[in-house]
Each structure stands twice: as C-alpha cells, then as structure tokens.
Amino acid sequence: GENVEQHPSTLSVQEGDSAVIKCTYSDSASNYFPWYKQELGKRPQLIIDIRSNVGEKKDQRIAVTLNKTAKHFSLHITETQPEDSAVYFCAATPPEYGNKLVFGAGTILRVKS
Amino acid sequence: DAGVTQSPTHLIKTRGQQVTLRCSPKSGHDTVSWYQQALGQGPQFIFQYYEEEERQRGNFPDRFSGHQFPNYSSELNVNALLLGDSALYLCASSPRGTGSSQAEAFFGQGTRLTVV
Numbered sequence: 078g079e080n081v082e083q084h085p086s087t088l089s090v091q092e093g094d095s096a097v098i099k100c101t102y103s104d105s106a107s108n109y110f111p112w113y114k115q116e117l118g119k120r121p122q123l124i125i126d127i128r129s130n131v132g133e134k135k136d137q138r139i140a141v142t143l144n145k146t147a148k149h150f151s152l153h154i155t156e157t158q159p160e161d162s163a164v165y166f167c168a169a170t171p172p173e174y175g176n177k178l179v180f181g182a183g184t185i186l187r188v189k190s
Numbered sequence: 191d192a193g194v195t196q197s198p199t200h201l202i203k204t205r206g207q208q209v210t211l212r213c214s215p216k217s218g219h220d221t222v223s224w225y226q227q228a229l230g231q232g233p234q235f236i237f238q239y240y241e242e243e244e245r246q247r248g249n250f251p252d253r254f255s256g257h258q259f260p261n262y263s264s265e266l267n268v269n270a271l272l273l274g275d276s277a278l279y280l281c282a283s284s285p286r287g288t289g290s291s292q293a294e295a296f297f298g299q300g301t302r303l304t305v306v
Contacts, residue, residue, distance in 0.1 A: 083232075109292040120194075120297045121233065121280070128292050166232050175246050176284055176293045177223065180232030 079104040083181025100167035101149040109170040194298035215283030222264040227278040
C-alpha cells in the first residue's frame with residue numbers, strides 16, 4: 078500500500094523567512110496530494126492541494142510543487158508569520174482507495190518573532 | 191454552514207467498555223471517513239462510508255465498526271476498548287462528484303477518547 082514519508086519532523090525559522098517541508102510517496106498511481114495545518118487542539122485544515130496533472134500550485138504565501146517522476150512533493154511557505162506555527166501534514170491518495178488519505182508523520186513548524 | 195461536526199468532544203472510558211462516536215458531514219457531502227490520530231502522529235485511516243455502506247477499510251481490527259445513516263451522518267463504534275485505543279478520532283467528509291480519489295476532505299474537530 079501507499080506509504081508517505083515527511084521531513085523534517087521539526088522546523089524552526091525566523092519570522093519573514095521561508096519554510097519548506099518535503100514528502101515522498103511510494104505508490105506511483107497516487108493522484109491527489111493535500112496539505113493540512115493542525116493547530117494545537119484543533120481540526121486539521123486543508124491549506125492547499127495539488128492533483129497529479131499539475132506540477133505547481135500557488136495560493137498567496139503558500140505553494141506546493143509535485144515531481145511525479147521522483148514521487149515527491151513539497152510545501153513552500155514564504156514570508157512566514159508567527160501564526161504559521163502549527164503542525165503540517167502531507168497526504169497522498171491512491172486512486173483505487175476512493176479518497177482514503179495516507180498521511181505523513183507531520184512537521185512541527187515554529188516561527189520565531 | 192456548520193462544517194463537519196462531531197460529538198462528544200471528549201470521552202473517558204474504561205478498558206473493555208464500548209464507545210460510539212458521532213459525525214455529521216458538511217452540507218452537500220455524502221462521503222464520510224474516520225481517522226484515528228494518536229498523540230504526535232498523523233491521522234490513520236479507519237474506514238469510509240458512502241451510500242450507507244463501508245467502501246474502504248484500513249488496518250484496524252473488527253472491534254472498530256461503523257454505520258452511515260440516510261442523512262449521511264455516521265457513527266464509529268469501538269468494542270472491547272484497549273488502552274491503546276486512546277486517541278483523537280477524526281471524521282472527514284467529502285463530496286463524491288469531483289473524481290472520488292481527488293475529492294477534498296474536510297475534518298471535524300475530533301473526539302478525544304481516553305481509555306483508563
């Protein structure tokens with residue numbers, strides 16, 4: 078089955094700097110890759126997603142890139158702010174499993190002001 | 191739109207007991223998935239319901255069962271609770287129509303289950 082690895086497990090950046098989180102997946106048939114932000118004690122919130130027919134997607138300060146050949150995708154946050162501090166999860170969806178999400182282990186992002 | 195709602199928010203149970211968790215999907219969504227999130231880990235897929243039937247299942251024992259009602263709401267039942275079942279249980283709902291494997295999933299706030 079699908080397996081998703083996420084790195085780094087923790088990331089500390091200065092306010093205003095960029096943050097990059099990387100994920101690799103094992104099933105080349107996976108075709109949907111969402112990113113979720115989870116603040117302490119709150120629900121995971123979808124912040125951006127990308128489908129396998131697209132190589133890059135951007136939404137204001139957040140962007141996601143997908144390399145299907147290498148089977149990895151990355152989250153880029155520019156001009157980080159203290160409110161970006163949270164746990165970020167990547168996920169992949171193999172097509173034969175409906176929209177079952179296979180999550181990475183998460184990255185704790187700390188933005189220092 | 192209330193989004194995905196779950197009840198209760200917190201629950202404490204004793205080993206061996208049974209528990210039922212409830213989920214109401216986001217308006218317009220007909221597919222409900224359940225996930226278990228242990229402390230410090232990513233959510234793990236338990237199962238998914240669509241048209242009142244279990245469509246997909248993750249690597250969870252038969253002690254975990256569910257149900258979906260005609261109004262698309264869902265229940266997760268766990269029998270013979272173990273200490274290791276202590277976790278945040280998340281419900282996610284999705285619309286079916288965008289190509290099911292690429293449908294966005296919206297999560298509820300979860301039910302924090304503690305087994306003592």
